[in-house]
Amino acid sequence: MEEKWRFKGNEELSQASAVTVRGVLNMVMENLSGDDPRPVIPLGHGDPSAFPSFRTTTLAEDAVCAAIRSAKFNGYGSTVGIPSARRAVADYLSKDLPYKLSPDDVFMTIGCTQALEAIVTVLNRPNANILLPRPGFPYYEARTGFSHFEARHFDLLPEKDWEVDLDAVESLSDENTVAMVIINPGNPCGNVFKYEHLKKVAETARKLGILVIADEVYDHLTFGSSPFVPMGVFGSIVPVVTVGSISKRWIVPGWRLGWLVTNDPHGILIKQGVVASIMGFLNISSDPATFTQGAVEQIFENTPSDFFDKIVNTLRESAEICYDRVQEIPCLTCPSKPEGSMFVMVKLNLSILDDIKDDLDFCRKLAKEESVVVLPGDAVGLKNWLRVTFAIEPSSLDDGLRRIKSFYQRHAKKQ
Structure with missing residues (x-):
């Protein structure tokens, strides 16, 4: 039988x-x-x-070794990140912003992928939809599909250096749209969005009442005529959730240290319960190794230009x-x-x-x-x-x- x-x-x-x-x-x-x-x-x-x-730079390697040998980072850390790491990321990102981030705006994650998973999970609710770029990074499709979160795709325009088709963003959006994703510098296109275009993205998102998820894992890896402009520059126009990591700029993807950051001078994400939900997500998931978090302050401060x-x-x-x-x-x-x-x-x-x-x-x-x-x-x-x-x-x-x-x-x- x-x-x-x-x-x-x-x-x-x-x-x-x-x-x-x-x-x-x-x-x-x-x-x-x-x-x-x-x-x-x-x-x-x-x-x-x-x-x-x-x-990677030997300074980063030395910082990790020093963190391990200090014996200060052998225990569990806070689920949102240890204080020195959150402060270091806030200071690092604030250098490119017109306002200063607080450590409370920073949530440490296991690489950028956990940050993506966190914000997708936080924003998902019955009947909600999210706007994703095409072409884009397929982890967003994998994560939204598994979560039964409707993904709608707006095109990036190759004839315009892969700018966002903002007319498509508006036509795709409805009362159930919660956010749009932009990746800058661009994966997979190798493009770098200009300041004026990013401002239009922010104004469009504000008009639609949605937040912008800014995937900036390749921040500062630019080598053309357009400098890197973080989406957080426009946080006073529309709430921005930035995800990033040390993986690409420091060439250490295996160290799995990333962050999710709220660029929100008006406190809209707090009022809407998004910040509390981010904390709730991290409370029921794993957090990055404490020794890599312990090293990040020295990595940011000591890496030579x-x-x-x-x-x-x-x-x-x-x-x-x-x-x-x-x-x-x-x-x-x-x-x-x-x-x-x-x-x-x-x-x-x-x-x-x-x-x-x-x-x-x-x-x-x-x-x-x-x-x-x-x-x-x-x-x-x-x-x-x-x-x-x-x-x-x-x-x-x-x-x-x-x-x-x-x-x-x-x-x-x-x-």
């Missing part, structure tokens, strides 16, 4: 994880050939920490290589030169390719034939585009793009 068990796995978790960057990249990497003697070129990831040009200059200059050089090499590949089009973050979106012209069905097929065959891993654009919301990472050694990037050119030449339709 067959036994009957009353439990089983949650299928929605598998469905949610399938649309993450990791899930899609794992699917692409299954096609890598073990017979290829060449090194795999990873142009689909967002973690350059393995490459010598992107080694030449470390940041080196990282930005390396990204600038790699972005130039990426943009120039893409121009040499007829099946790829880059609508605008990347100015920030670590990525660029390129459009795939399938009409001049043989035996390539779509962007996923392109990436699978590219991995198999050239040992180059690229993220299909469908994973970030744009079918038949590609997201290319340029945050690797410039020589490896150059090699990878030359292999993509060889792949094109082999699959180009015969004239």
Whole structure:
């Protein structure tokens, strides 16, 4: 007689994880050939920490070691973050704002992903919807989908350097819309929003009565004509929840130290119960390691400016290589030169390719034939585009793009 068990796995978790960057990249990497003697070129990831040009500063490493050896950070911390870490983040972000943040505005999280999870969970309620950018970072879709939180997508406009389609934001919004998300500097587009455009975003959100979630995990990683402007600058126009971390600017994603910050001089988020709900979420979840929190004050204070200059200059050089090499590949089009973050979106012209069905097929065959891993654009919301990472050694990037050119030449339709 067959036994009957009353439990089983949650299928929605598998469905949610399938649309993450990791899930899609794992699917692409299954096609890598073990017979290829060449090194795999990873142009689909967002973690350059393995490459010598992107080694974090020894000052940050020393700060973590000192925090551990002090024996002051071996116990549990507060669920909202230890006081020195909250104060350090408030001071760090306040340098770019027209007002000063309080430590009470800062909530420490396990990387930026927990901050995203927190604010999505806090804002979700029956019938609510949230406006997400397309293309965007698919963790938002995974998290909202799993939470049965309706996501509506507004386009970023490639012909306008990936600016937000604000008319679409207004037309998508209704009485159940609670927030919109912007990612600046842009993942996956490599764009950097200008001050005037961000102000229009703030004014639009205020008009609609929604808050802005500003994903600024790539803050200050800019190398074009547009400087980084934090959305919190416009906190007096509309409440802004900023999420960020030390992961990208310090090249330490594995340290898992992030934050959720309320930029809200008028106290609207407190009045609306959002702050209390953030605290409630953190009270029933895990908090980041206390020794990384204990190190963050020294990391902020002691990191020399030449470390940041080196990282930005390396990204600038790699972005130039990426943009120039893409121009040499007829099946790829880059609508605008990347100015920030670590990525660029390129459009795939399938009409001049043989035996390539779509962007996923392109990436699978590219991995198999050239040992180059690229993220299909469908994973970030744009079918038949590609997201290319340029945050690797410039020589490896150059090699990878030359292999993509060889792949094109082999699959180009015969004239």
